[in-house]
Amino acid sequence: MISAPQPFVVHLxxxxxQIAAGELRIPAFQRxxxxxxxxxxxxxxSVREHYPVGSILLWHVEQKMLEIASSQVSAFPLVTESYPTSYILDGMQRLSTLYGTFHFKLGDDEVFNVLYDLRRQNFYHAADLTPQQAEAAIPLAALISPRRMLEHQARLAELPDGDKLLEELLATQGAFQDYMIPVVRIAGHDIDRIVGIFERINSTGTRLDTVDFMRAITWNQAFDLNRALDTAQEALGEDGxxxxxETxxxxxxLMLGVQPSREELLTLRARTPGELSQAFAxxxxxxxxxxxxxRERLRIESSAYVPYEGQLLVLFKAVGMAEASGPELDLLERWFWxxxxxxxxxxxxxxxxxxAVEGWRALIAGQIRGLEPRLRLSVADFFERRLIKGKALSGAFGAMFAVREGRSLLTGEVVPASLYMSVADLDSFQTIFSAEALRASGIDLGPSSRIFPNIILTNVLEREVPGPSDWQEHILRLAQAGKGEVLASQLIDDLAVAHLRAGEVQxxxxxxxxxxxxQALALVGS
Structure with a gap:
């Protein structure tokens, strides 16, 4: 059970x-x-001017529920772990900033070494202060130290405008002393509910996902999820x-028989360190x-051409875990297209x-509505849609040229798929007609000329090779020279050439x- 959120305000x-006493803790998912x-x-x-800086979300627990983050994660002090305590679910960056600047000492991260220029009434990092500014500046850490405050007051009193500076000093100290921070506290032991609450309340705009919570849940001396993830990323090597x-x-x-949903993934915390370590290995x-x-079936060498995580998970379940047989691999390929x-x-x-992942066999058999392996695009769709980086359709379009072994219109040689299927950009795909030429022919599809039928594949390494810059004229020359196989690799046939020769752009x-x-229909299958 989870208690109703309890809102209240606390002096800064x-x-x-509370932080110094270990009553507020940063959980391990805060990296x-x-x-x-x-x-x-x-x-x-904002605090100095009494502006609101947002609320802090705390999870109060009577016993250990999450692992505590290393002291290197923030400016919080290393305090012996004890309970009850409250985990900071939202507000770690703000509290780290405030605690770190007011408790800065030599050797700490210099980002917390902040002084307040009483004369200019501005905050500066120590490295940014000029000697003249430093004369009337006070470290924030001095505001909570009576001894240091007296020392700075004595120093400031000697300056010509000392009275004014002392007045600003006391006003600044009072502003921070009086500042109230809104806090929302929840309590309970239901991890699943805590994840859901955070995702809805998080005010930072940064989504805390299931994996972030799992870092805190599974992080211990026997198995450190952070380290396991880092090792796995390093081991991926050059596979592209x-x-x-999270993926x-x-x-x-999936390797441990757990569905790729938030609720199911959280059950991994019950697995032994040995099981988790073996799966990660x-x-x-x-x-x-x-x-x-x-690579072998679709000539894809970059994750940029696998736009949906679901595509990757289906292939991991069926191919990576060796569940698919020979004919099923063909069906998986058609479904991917x-x-x-x-x-x-x-x-x-x-x-x-x-x-889709759990029932991948039903998926490739066309038994999951909306994900059937059949082509739904019409000729009009291909005519009107544009090549856009990161879009699934554009990725399939690029892979289509790769499996066709598209040839350079300059040399006639096959353009190596690695040049354009292992990178995220689409620079290898260029236009035949400009946007102005398209509009002049009666085609007005917006400012971009990168509609699919206006695209050809080029070899970026040949751009400096002497050759015509007018692709339309070059297509006609290749046709005149009987290079139909080169044009066919770029999805240009005799009829298309005849239209081009007659000036019939549309x-x-x-x-x-x-x-x-x-071509797409042949790849997907009927």
Missing amino acids: FTIFR DFIWRERQVIELLA LEVSD IIKCVG QFPQRLEEVAAFL AAGFNESLRGKPDHYVVR AFLRRRAELMRE
């Missing part, structure tokens, strides 16, 4: 005392303090697939099987993906759109 300096100098200064200025920590966790969960080789499938061309996983909820592009759909 009271929060400092790093990431704020930069500007953010530190802006927060301090860059996967997130790694989901793959490991096997993960890189299993993912390499997926990478090999993508369909998912890309149709963008069928866009916006699908988590439970949809879980169903007809030329429409024919290419028809050829593109035919």
Whole structure:
């Protein structure tokens, strides 16, 4: 059970005392303090001016529920662990900033070495202060030390404008002493509910996902999830697939028979360190099987061409875990093409993906509605849609040229797929007609000319090779020279050439759109 949220306000300096006493703790999922100098200064200025800086979300527990983060994560002191205590779920960056600047000492992170210029009434990092500014500046740490306050008061009193500076000093100290921070506290032992509450209340804009909580839940001396994830990432090597920590966790969960949902993944905390360690050790080789499938069958060498996590998880379950047989591999390939061309996983909820992964055999057999392996794009879709980086359809479009072994219109040689299927950009794909030329022919699809039938594959390494810059004229020259196989590799046939020769731009592009759909249909299957 989880108690109803309890809102209240606490003086800033009271929060400092609670941190020093270990009553407020940073859980292990909070990995790093990431704020930069500007953010530190802006927060301090807001407090000085009595502006609100947002609430703090705490999870109060009577016994250990999460592992505590290393003291290197923030400016919080190393205090012997004891209970009851409260975990900081939201507000770690703000509290670290405030505690760190008011407790800065030699050897601490210099981002917390902040002084207040009483004369200019601004905050500065020590490295940014001029000697003249330093004369009227006071370290924030002095504001909570009576002895240091007296020392600075005596120094400031000797200055010509000492009375004014002392007045500003006391006003600044009072502003921080009187500042109240809103706190929302929840209590209970239901981890699943805590995850859900955080995802809804988190005010930082940074989503704390299931894996972040699992870092705290599973992080102990026998098994450190952070270290396991880092090791797994390093072991991925050169397979071209860059996967997130969350995806790694989901793959490991699949290896341990756990569905890739938030609720199910949290059950991994009950697994033994040995089980988890073994699964993590096997993960890189299993993912390499997926990478090999993508390279050999679809010429994909980069995760940029695998836009949906669901695609990767399905392949990991079926291919990486060696569940699929020979004919099933062919069906998986056709489903992958369909998912890309149709963008069928866009916006699908988590439970949809879980169903697809767990029932991948039903998936490739067309038994999961909305994810059937058949082409839904029309010729008009190919005619109107654009090549856009990161989009599933564009990724399938690029892979289509790779499996066709598209040839350079300059040399006639096959453009190596590694040049454009192992990078995230789409620089190898260039346009035949400019946007102005398209509009002049009656095609007005917006400012971009990168509609699919207006795209050809080029070899970026040949850009300096002497050759015509007018691709339209060069297509006609290749046709005149009988290089139909080169043009065919770029989805240009005799009919398209005839339209181009006659100056029929729309007809030329429409024919290419028809050829593109035919090629996509062949890849997906009827």
